[in-house]
Amino acid sequence: MDVEPMPDDMEADLPRIDIEHLIDAGRWSGYQKRVLALCTAAILLDGLDNQILGFAMPALMKAWHLPRESFVPVVVAGLLIMSIGSGLGGWLGDRAGRRPTLVSAVGLFGLATAASAFADSLPMLATCRFISTLALGAALPNATALVSEFSPAHRRSLSVSISMLAVVLGGLVGGALSAWLLPVYGWRALFLTAGGLTIAVTCALLALLPESPRFLMHRPRRRAELGRVLRASGFDVPARFAPETSAASEPAIGIKALFRPPLLGDTLALSAAFLFGLLGNYLVFNWGPSMLAALGYDLAVASLGAGAFNLGGIVGALVGSRMMDRFGPRMPMVVMAILGTACTFAIGPMLSGGLHAASLVVLGFAAAGVFMSGLQIMLFSLAVNAFPAPIRAQGVGITLSLGRIGAVAGSGMGAVIVAAGIVPFFAVLGLSCLAIGIAVLAVRPRKSA
Structure with a gap:
């Protein structure tokens, strides 16, 4: 730089x-x-x-x-x-x-x-x-x-x-x-x-x-x-x-530092976290309503389910971010990832076996949004703390860029996952939450800067 x-x-x-x-x-x-x-x-x-x-x-x-x-x-x-x-x-x-x-x-x-x-x-x-x-x-x-x-x-x-x-x-x-x-x-x-x-x-x-x-x-x-x-x-x-700053010794740091120790591990871990976060979110954005329609729900319920997922993400991100400011960025995300894995694996069977009340469908998608969408939003807070100020925008940009492979995968695989049924649909979300938690654990704790 x-x-x-x-x-x-x-x-x-x-x-x-x-x-x-x-x-x-x-x-x-x-x-x-x-x-x-x-x-x-x-x-x-x-x-x-x-x-x-x-x-x-x-x-x-x-x-x-x-x-x-x-x-x-x-x-x-x-x-x-x-x-x-x-x-x-x-x-x-x-x-x-x-x-x-x-x-x-x-x-x-x-x-x-x-x-x-x-x-x-x-x-x-x-x-x-x-x-x-x-x-x-x-x-x-x-x-x-x-x-x-x-x-x-x-x-x-x-x-x-x-x-x-x-x-x-x-x-x-x-x-x-x-x-x-x-x-x-x-x-x-x-x-x-x-x-x-x-x-x-x-x-x-x-x-x-x-x-x-x-x-x-x-x-x-x-x-x-x-x-x-x-x-x-x-x-x-x-x-x-x-x-006089703590980053004064880093004035010449450049993009190559993202792919060399000690930042290489953080770059790869955050890229993986963004990949699975975007995979799960784009799966719901692009195919959630189609999944509900394929199960026999009307368009109103399908739209409400997608909206509930987004609103759940707002709640999850706001609560999670307050915990991150209090306890640091990593552990609240790991806890949310564990809870999200358990929650989404339970939602699929709960909504299987025929049509259910619209309120139950909306509640299930909202709960999934709290963790899946909430974690995706919280990842940006983790990313800005992971990289030093001279390459912060590059660090966020590169990890997000690599992670967008997940958005392409979520959009491209959606039809196959929808055809497999609602239990595999939510299982993919659960595995995505689990993968985010593992990736977050691999990010080194770093003092904010």
């Missing part, structure tokens, strides 16, 4: 401030919460734009007289391109900065989503979607890094979990917009509205979002900007100072 050299001769007589300790031990100020709100808005639009093709697909099939199978290559290719975007976005974020990378990514997928409204064929739509999914992947690691690096240690896991819950909320917003716009205004209005909202959020990010202080502290020429950000965050720092 290219970092400007520290001008020791110019800063030797300046007061030295431990930036990391200052933020970690400080209060959670309104300015820091504003950064959380801005990044959460960006992630919400990320979730909306990511799922918008699924909402528009029935209308597109009717308008263009295409079967559902015609869209499968677009969906699968989009997931693969998004994984490339995650790695590329993390690399750019650690070099050019979290702020410009995030703003550019959100603006790009907003423009590409809006442009999708003018597509007249599947290849034209696919081109717009490939651009948007590349940018969607790039946004997430930088938003996560910004949130974590502005948050005090005792609120870091909660902050990251709140921001990542916006992915789920983005899907809920997308569902509401689709129900309102599609019947009256059509699929073009849906893409235009989502793109317009995203561009509006891009303008807000451009005007209000600051750069991460943990990124700025390694850029001596941006020392004045670092001071402004710290003072706006509520810290009393002098007009001129020199940072």
